[in-house]
Amino acid sequence: MLAFTLRRAIQAIGVMIAVGVIAFSMFRFAGDPVNQIVSLDTPAAEREAVRKSLGLDDPVPVQFVRYFTNAVQFKFGVSYQFRQPVSNLLMERMPATLELAACATVLAMVFGILMGVYSALRRDTILTKFFQAVSLIGISLPTFLIGILLIYLFSVTLGWLPSFGRGDVVRIGWWTTGLLTLSGLKALIMPSITLGLFQMTLIMRLVRAEMLEVLRTDYIRFARARGLTTRAIHFGHALKNTLVPVITVAGLQFGSVIAFAIITETVFQWPGMGLLFVQAVQNVDIPIMAAYLLMVSLIFVTINLVVDILYTIVDPRLRSTISRPA
């Protein structure tokens, strides 16, 4: 088990180094960084001085090693547009994105699993058909359109919810949270729905399909022949077996929720990392883009690792194949 976790962790580090190379090479492909920093009429001698002070005249491998050792310590350089350390900017924005992503994922998981289980157990009810229709909408409508429709309905027409921003936030250490104020919670509702709807429908469809599959298996038939209650069969035996693949998908989806947050954050002007990234792209602010790339990959890789470990906790068969490596 420990060996397995270690092996996976080493693989994860390998992935991060590869991403680091890509992030670093962005600096070289998007023009001369010195031009981004100095103004147009700076004399050449001064440019050279800046280049030297930033170490940009060193050989590329040296620069890469320097960039990477800094990145490991969460030092991503200074943003071109804000003239502030990128890590400060990211830290400031990260709570907003993580809160939004977590909310959307919880929403998607809870409703996705509930709706999926219901529609698998009661196959022909009107509610099931309604869920199917909702899931079709969730799968096919693009995120930004759902966001705009929600804003039009609940902010413009009804005036119930704020159309942009995070509302009032409370600061706990370096973390800012909108979960403790009423306006913060109100502001969270629509972005979470927008961001989570696609994942919810995905999870619902997955749970439904898996559950139907599991209900047809021999061990469920045998459980019925043993006279177990319907509840024990559906929620003890069938659901646990259904959740094995759902864990993987939900875990990986959490990563793409953070990635998709770019669009949702733009629509709702949500002050998170995604919005920061979009602004960085518009202003060719490469340190932020590179750092964002590294952060998102780090989150993805971490989630993958956690999912792998969770998997072995749920499914004993994997545990024994892991402890006896081939």
Added chain:
Amino acid sequence: MTAPVLSVRNLEVEFLTRRSTLRAINGVSFDIAKGEVLGVVGESGAGKSVTGLAVIGLIDPPGRIAGGEIYLSGTRIDHLPTEEIRRIRGKRIGMIFQDPLTSLNPLYRVGDQIVETIRTHMNLSETAARKRAIDLLAEVGIPAPEKRIDAYPHEFSGGMRQRVVIALAICAEPELIIADEPTTALDVSVQAQIISLIKRLGRDHGTAVMLVTHDMGVIAETSDRVAVMYSGRIAEIGPVQDVVQNPLHPYAKGLMGAIPTLAGEEKRLVQIPGSMPRLSAIPPGCSFNPRCAFAFDRCRVERPEPLKQGSHAVACHLYDPAPNETAKESAA
């Protein structure tokens, strides 16, 4: 004499399809006494498994019990509400399925599955149920049960898993065990062990056993009586020695003739021509008539009812001493 443990009367099971209603079981009647093993044989699709599932109330839509009665120790059980038949399943009727590899939930320890079943049916504490589970595993011949109880199904071999399945089937002291092809998925050497285990358990606990299989060897070894099924009906039923050595029904004769023997002269095995009719195209009269060498006109119009012939009961017009007059006329 007390009532038989299981008594099935004129059982009919239908499957509703979009085009028509298929009758999988058509007027099946038999009894199983306390401690008796009834073997049920027949080709695939003869209705053996469906009969077992009907008894335990696990015929799922679009199938349904269309007629007849099923009595368990004198109480009628075929029309009970779902919740009541659920209480009987596992408690008064234990069931063993064909494939032990897929019968157990892979995510739960075998002990948890046994304890769960025990506590569903018996008023026992967690510790008492666990104690009982260990005893049961010991009884079905699993070595070091106090250790193996915490193992997962994938940590057992096929034969050992079938023993766990049997422990699950007997965990609440049922009156009847329905074993649906319990040895088909196992190695021959393991088959013999499982068969003797089922036989021993039936004897020790006085449990009635309905053993569904297509393996005549298993039947001959285990059963007290045997029912030969063909196309949703019982063709012949009687004590196992008599039916194996002296079958009466032409189909049973064909079936017994198809068993290879080690002793005796070498001869070609008998083959029954043709194959069993599909449920959608069962011929009128005796459903065996197109394949029967002795069929005469009456067989093509009139369905034979089981007739007492010594220790057997056989559904064949050949053994009808007083042929029905109208049938004779139509035959003429």
